[in-house]
Every structure is written in structure tokens, then in C-alpha cells.
Amino acid sequence: MTRYDVAIVGGGPAGLNAAIVLGRCRRSVVVIDDGQPRNYAAREIHGYLGIEGVSPWELRQLGRREAARYGVEFIDAQVTRACTLACGDGNSRRDAFELSIADRPAIRCVKLLLATGVKDRLPEIAGLGDFYGVSVHHCPYCDGWEHRDQRIVALGAGPAAVGLALSLRTWSRQIVACTDGLKLAEADRQRASRNGIAIRQERAVRLEGTQGRLERLHFDAGPPLPCDALFFASELVQRSRLPSMLGCECDERGLILTKGKQGSGIPGLFLAGDADGDVQFSIVAAAEGAIAATAINRELQDEQRGEG
Ligand SMILES: Cc1cc2nc3c(=O)[nH]c(=O)nc-3n(C[C@H](O)[C@H](O)[C@H](O)COP(=O)(O)OP(=O)(O)OC[C@H]3O[C@@H](n4cnc5c(N)ncnc54)[C@H](O)[C@@H]3O)c2cc1C
Incomplete structure (x- = not known):
């Protein structure tokens, strides 16, 4: 003892x-x-x-x-x-x-x-581990500055993607909200559109890039999305x-x-x-x-x- x-x-x-x-x-x-x-x-x-x-x-x-x-x-x-x-x-x-x-x-x-x-529940996207901490992040305050004015994906379940995208507008005007396979309500679509945010509603499946630098996000349907960074809406557990x-x-x-x-x-x-x-x-x-x-x-x- x-x-x-x-x-x-x-x-x-x-x-x-x-x-x-x-x-x-x-x-x-x-x-x-x-x-x-x-x-x-x-x-x-x-x-x-x-x-x-x-x-x-x-x-x-x-x-x-x-x-x-x-x-x-x-x-x-x-x-x-x-x-x-x-x-x-x-x-x-x-x-x-x-x-x-x-x-x-x-x-x-x-x-x-x-x-x-706490620990973060990371999104289940192939290749995410290769980019996490370099061009994939959860906190705009921690890493938004490093990606200012870049093409940024805001990934979240449905409306969470729009909320995150609206926040990321502080750092860049090139934001796409990705709802990961969930359909948005009309009010959320209009809110995104009023704020110059594009939307993708397919499921995110794979990340592509080199040396931790993200270049494209692939979906389960439709063309890949060229991008420089991805922020995700984090779920936490103790x-x-x-x-x-x-x-x-x-x-x-x-x-x-x-x-x-x-x-x-x-x-x-x-x-x-x-x-x-x-x-x-x-x-x-x-x-x-x-x-x-x-x-x-x-x-x-x-x-x-x-x-x-
Ligand atoms: C990718 C990423 C980037 C970030 N960037 C920034 C940034 O730029 N600026 C910023 O201010 N914040 C940043 N943060 C947030 C920052 O990491 C946290 O706010 C900070 O680490 C919290 O400190 P903590 O001491 O509470 O917990 P932690 O730093 O997580 O430390 C907790 C420790 O407790 C230990 N532990 C837990 N349970 C046990 C146990 N049973 N026995 C023994 N040990 C145990 C763990 O091993 C761990 O070492 C970032 C977070 C992430 C995920």
C-alpha cells in the first residue's frame, strides 16, 4: 500500500x-x-x-x-x-x-x-486515420486558422453538418456541408443556401490525398468532392x-x-x-x-x- x-x-x-x-x-x-x-x-x-x-x-x-x-x-x-x-x-x-x-x-x-x-468517436470513413490531426479535425478553434480560405468539408449527421458548416464560415467561404447519407429538412437546406454553403447528402466512404493532406472525399454515389480539409461533428465519450x-x-x-x-x-x-x-x-x-x-x-x- x-x-x-x-x-x-x-x-x-x-x-x-x-x-x-x-x-x-x-x-x-x-x-x-x-x-x-x-x-x-x-x-x-x-x-x-x-x-x-x-x-x-x-x-x-x-x-x-x-x-x-x-x-x-x-x-x-x-x-x-x-x-x-x-x-x-x-x-x-x-x-x-x-x-x-x-x-x-x-x-x-x-x-x-x-x-x-474524453475520447472522440471518429467517423467511420476509410483512410481517416491517415489524415486525422493534419487535415481532418473536429475543432475549428483549434485548427480552423490553419485551413483559412481553403475548401473545407463539414461532416455531420444531417443538420449537425449544417451547424458545423455555419461555424466554419468564420474561417473560409468555401464550405460544403456533408450530411453522411441523411436527408436535410427544407429549413436546413434554405439556411445553408442563404449562407452560401453547398450540400452533399450521400454517405461519405473514403478519403484520398497524400502525406496527410486531403485532396478528395469519395461518396457511395456521385462524383468525389475536391477538398483541402474536413471537420467533423464530434461525439464524445468519457x-x-x-x-x-x-x-x-x-x-x-x-x-x-x-x-x-x-x-x-x-x-x-x-x-x-x-x-x-x-x-x-x-x-x-x-x-x-x-x-x-x-x-x-x-x-x-x-x-x-x-x-x-
Ligand atoms: C485532434 C485534436 C486536436 C486538438 N487541438 C487542440 C488545440 O490545438 N488547442 C487546444 O487548446 N486543445 C486542443 N484539443 C483539445 C485538447 O486535446 C483537450 O482539451 C485536452 O487534451 C484536455 O486535457 P485533459 O487533461 O482533460 O485530458 P487528456 O489530455 O485527454 O488527458 C487525459 C489523460 O488521462 C489518462 N487516463 C484516463 N483514464 C485513465 C486511467 N484509468 N488510468 C490512468 N490514466 C488514465 C489518459 O491516458 C490521458 O493521458 C485537441 C483535441 C484533439 C482530439
């Missing part, structure tokens, strides 16, 4: 920033991460103050180095189970959670931060089962509900980053990590004074 003041599951921007703040508060902290970040395919992170264009892996390395300076420990592994502990027998400290990791002793902690992120295992509540989009300063409503359990995120940017995830860390430290301070 290994014990820490704080265990952080997830070593992305949210978990790492929380670790830095808590390490600097002289807390014993462990970060456990199994190396499956949401942005695994991205080459650069955009919109991150001071280190614009840094690669996701470089940001993680920078964060780890910084946190290690303050005594934060790292375990590269998956947490397979988490449970809350009752006070009393066998739990003489104030430990509130126990984490299980395969082939390692269990970890106990007073406070637990889940920064476990990366980890740990939040639901511990009883966290989700909203209708599957994001974890938080209360106050990144609290979960479950004593001692906090959340940060995309898992509960609204604006899902790396810098916002990092900021939520800092907010959670200050709330955690305040609770530990109160409890140490016997006021918690």
Missing part, C-alpha cells in the same frame, strides 16, 4: 497543472497516467498562451519536468478500479480513496482528482469508467457535472479538464486543474487544523 495526500489520475494538461500547484503546496502527490491523451493525433497545440504550436507530447514532458521539481511522483499505468474508504478499521489515516493498478500495490489518498479526459465507478453524475452529453470549484459532490473527489469540460481547450483544462488544486489544498489545510 502506498499513501499520498493527493492522487491524480490523468497526466494531461489538467492533471499536470494540478500536480504542479499541489507539489508547490508541499503535498505528497502522485500522477497516474496510461498515455492515451485525447489529442494523440495532433501535431501542434494552438491557442495556448506563451507556447503556441507546442506539440502535445512536448507539453506533457514540460509539465512532468516542472511537477517533478516539486516532488511529484509519476506512475505510467492504468488505474483499473477506484473506491471510497470508510473511516475506521484498517484506515487509521484520513485516506478516503483506494486505487487499484495491475501488478502494483494499491494506492490510498486523502483527496482524489480525476483528470481522465475516456475512463472511474468517474461513474465513484458515483459521479453526467449531463446529457456525457460530461461529468461539477459543483463549486471543480468538486464532484462526493467528499474529497474533484474533476478537471475535458471530462467535465465545457470549453474543451488544453489551456482551459490546465486552468481547471489549477482551480481543483487550490480547492483541494484548502480542504487539506482546513482538515489539518481540525476545521474540515
Whole structure:
């Protein structure tokens, strides 16, 4: 059994920033991460103050180095189970959670931060993996600038394609909404047409291009569509089962509900980053990590004074 003041599951921007703040508060902290970040395919992170264009892996390395300076420990592994502990027998400290990791002793902690992120359900189109992160994206804020004034496909199920296409008009006037085999209602067609957006309603089946650069989208019928980039309407799922295992509540989009300063409503359990995120940017995830860390430290301070 290994014990820490704080265990952080997830070593992305949210978990790492929380670790830095808590390490600097002289807390014993462990970060456990199994190396499956949401942005695994991205080459650069955009919109991150001071280190614009840094690669996701470089940001993680920078964060780890910084946190290690303050005594934060790292375990590269998956947490397979988490449970809350009752006070009393066998739990003489104030430990509130126990984490299980395969082939390692269990970890106990007073406070637990889940920064476990989400994953995107990618569209099922042949060849998509070759282009994802270079010319296929889901977030116009993250990658729209790089494709400004280019020929962009907005792919989504029916009306979702039109919604995404309307948003992408901020970055280019050459937008085609692709509804992936679904027919649009007349109102959606007219809305697209009023805004200069072309429509394709066939099912998207294959991407073609070279070295990650998209050149054409092929459909199950009709001619291929020449294009430079494709954005898709993303569906999200939680990366980890740990939040639901511990009883966290989700909203209708599957994001974890938080209360106050990144609290979960479950004593001692906090959340940060995309898992509960609204604006899902790396810098916002990092900021939520800092907010959670200050709330955690305040609770530990109160409890140490016997006021918690
Ligand atoms: C292709 C792409 C491009 C993007 N580009 C940008 C951009 O340019 N700018 C920007 O601001 N944002 C961008 N984003 C969004 C950004 O990736 C997220 O906002 C950010 O990664 C969220 O950080 P996080 O710490 O919450 O989660 P993540 O970075 O996803 O980290 C979560 C970590 O938790 C770990 N984990 C989960 N469960 C467990 C478990 N049970 N045990 C151990 N470890 C676990 C995972 O392995 C992962 O490493 C992009 C996203 C994608 C998909």
C-alpha cells in the first residue's frame, strides 16, 4: 500500500497543472497516467498562451519536468478500479480513496482528482486515420486558422453538418456541408443556401490525398468532392469508467457535472479538464486543474487544523 495526500489520475494538461500547484503546496502527490491523451493525433497545440504550436507530447514532458521539481511522483499505468474508504478499521489515516493498478500495490489518498479526459468517436470513413490531426479535425478553434480560405468539408449527421458548416464560415467561404447519407429538412437546406454553403447528402466512404493532406472525399454515389480539409461533428465519450465507478453524475452529453470549484459532490473527489469540460481547450483544462488544486489544498489545510 502506498499513501499520498493527493492522487491524480490523468497526466494531461489538467492533471499536470494540478500536480504542479499541489507539489508547490508541499503535498505528497502522485500522477497516474496510461498515455492515451485525447489529442494523440495532433501535431501542434494552438491557442495556448506563451507556447503556441507546442506539440502535445512536448507539453506533457514540460509539465512532468516542472511537477517533478516539486516532488511529484509519476506512475505510467492504468488505474483499473477506484473506491471510497470508510473511516475506521484498517484506515487509521484520513485516506478516503483506494486505487487499484495491475501488478502494483494499491494506492490510498486523502483527496482524489480525476483528470481522465474524453475520447472522440471518429467517423467511420476509410483512410481517416491517415489524415486525422493534419487535415481532418473536429475543432475549428483549434485548427480552423490553419485551413483559412481553403475548401473545407463539414461532416455531420444531417443538420449537425449544417451547424458545423455555419461555424466554419468564420474561417473560409468555401464550405460544403456533408450530411453522411441523411436527408436535410427544407429549413436546413434554405439556411445553408442563404449562407452560401453547398450540400452533399450521400454517405461519405473514403478519403484520398497524400502525406496527410486531403485532396478528395469519395461518396457511395456521385462524383468525389475536391477538398483541402474536413471537420467533423464530434461525439464524445468519457475516456475512463472511474468517474461513474465513484458515483459521479453526467449531463446529457456525457460530461461529468461539477459543483463549486471543480468538486464532484462526493467528499474529497474533484474533476478537471475535458471530462467535465465545457470549453474543451488544453489551456482551459490546465486552468481547471489549477482551480481543483487550490480547492483541494484548502480542504487539506482546513482538515489539518481540525476545521474540515
Ligand atoms: C485532434 C485534436 C486536436 C486538438 N487541438 C487542440 C488545440 O490545438 N488547442 C487546444 O487548446 N486543445 C486542443 N484539443 C483539445 C485538447 O486535446 C483537450 O482539451 C485536452 O487534451 C484536455 O486535457 P485533459 O487533461 O482533460 O485530458 P487528456 O489530455 O485527454 O488527458 C487525459 C489523460 O488521462 C489518462 N487516463 C484516463 N483514464 C485513465 C486511467 N484509468 N488510468 C490512468 N490514466 C488514465 C489518459 O491516458 C490521458 O493521458 C485537441 C483535441 C484533439 C482530439
